[in-house]
Amino acid sequence: METIDRDDAEHTDGRFARGARRRSEIIEATLAVVTRDGAAGVTHRTVAKQAGITTSLSTYYFTTLDDLLVAALTSVADVYTARIRQIIDTPGDKLTGLAELIAETAGVGRERALAERELATLAARRPALRPVARRWRENVAELCATLTDDPVAVAGVVAASDGLCTAILLDNGPADPGYLRAVLHRALHH
Amino acid sequence: METIDRDDAEHTDGRFARGARRRSEIIEATLAVVTRDGAAGVTHRTVAKQAGITTSLSTYYFTTLDDLLVAALTSVADVYTARIRQIIDTPGDKLTGLAELIAETAGVGRERALAERELATLAARRPALRPVARRWRENVAELCATLTDDPVAVAGVVAASDGLCTAILLDNGPADPGYLRAVLHRALHH
């Protein structure tokens, strides 16, 4: 997505730009592998095959497997961050927006959410990754802060959002945004 | 913990009893490995080394790695089930009991909770494991059902319990049972 630290948007194509594109292609392929086979299925070889490149090219861009997983987790967290920020910045019922975002977990967003969760579990063992994994919660908290002043209420909604996602992933059924909103609303207002 | 389906508590020692003991020793070793290196670190060899036995003995009791992981997840879920059931059956403030159980996640129970979470993530990709992974939520729901009739409130507390555990694991700091109880209490009562 972004250019590497090499130069500043001087070349839109060419060596450096292609390198940056490759990099994001590899991250995308990594997420596809995580989606299909889980984090355990991520190897330089499987990622390379998924991306249609050679194995050594994967190691060229991400020296160690860990580098690759960290980059993938960061990337997926960025997507969620953007979604939440969009809800915050959009006028209207923010709670409904949050409920719909959570409901997405059951549909199109299921695989992404699964990948995100799988990678977040990895984060528990890597202190360097914790801030990234925490971002989702902090963003939800920020959203809640626009709706109430009660810190306990904020904590409750953040925890409930997380738990609802888990429930949806485990139940594997369709999620009713209206119901989700009701639970969140109840957690928010006394 | 239990005897295998062979015979019924006829021998407290000897071949069969020792076999059952070995089995639970191996499961214990598996959880220790998950705690130390994560679920990805679980191999027949690492588990065997942790248990102080030979590799082939691990495969003797658990033919495939999957069998081993399933057994380990089931075992850890059993512990939590027992804890919750104890809270339900104990007279007194059940919400405080639940809050204290959650707070444990930050202390002595941290590694166990981490292992449980790691294994639960695995469950998302193995339908056969989902019922086991769901038990925790069902038990919390059962506990809540003794406190309220509102299904939305129950869903809120269950989700909040789960989310609070996640938060504690991520924040890696001490958890205040009183604060946890306040969040749960707020989720429960309107």
Added chain:
DNA sequence: TCGCTAGTTGTACGATGGTTCTAATTGAAC
């Protein structure tokens, strides 16, 4: 005592994976 089976060991085969290395190719700068 003796056969049987659970428990146990050591070893090995085939496969996979992380990582490294070398050589080729290509685009950018001059």
Added chain:
DNA sequence: GTTCAATTAGAACCATCGTACAACTAGCGA
């Protein structure tokens, strides 16, 4: 055009892993 670093390909090394297998030990029932 020449030079140089970024990029790509191909192969290989070495470790580990899942699993299988044959042999050996010892408790259990008769």
